[in-house]
Amino acid sequence: MIVEYIRYELKTHEPHELVEAYRLAAPHFEAAPQCLGYEMSHCVEAPSSLTLRILWTSTEDHLQAFRKGPHFPPFLAAIRPFIGEIAEMRHYAPTDVAWTRTEG
Known part of the structure; x- marks a missing residue:
């Protein structure tokens, strides 16, 4: 498994616009x-x-x-207006340093 991080620094759009674009794009992730x-x-x-x-x-x-x-084409169509505001887009391999608290 690989983790991709895409960091946006919005200058011309509002945060809610990016969130909404990814709501529209999300089904294309889920189908892949x-x-x-x-x-x-x-x-x-x-x-x-x-x-x-x-x-x-x-x-x-x-x-x-x-x-x-x-x-990819319909995913890209949903997020295309925000591409110029990407500050970083990289793939990372997880390490064994991890912990999550579980209730119970």
Whole structure:
């Protein structure tokens, strides 16, 4: 599994516009077998900064299978207005340093 982080620094759009664009784009992630999950967060200290975290089966599956497959064109159409506001877009491999509190 690979984690892609896309960090947006919005200058010409409002945060709610980006969130809504990803709501429209989300079904295309969900339909793609290469995508294992996603989450968007906004920075509390700087609300015009948002980060999208996407779990992919692999970097190659993302770049080759998803981007060259049928789900990418409609996904791209939904988020295209925001591409110029991407500050960072990279793939990361998780390490074994992790912990999550579970209730119970």
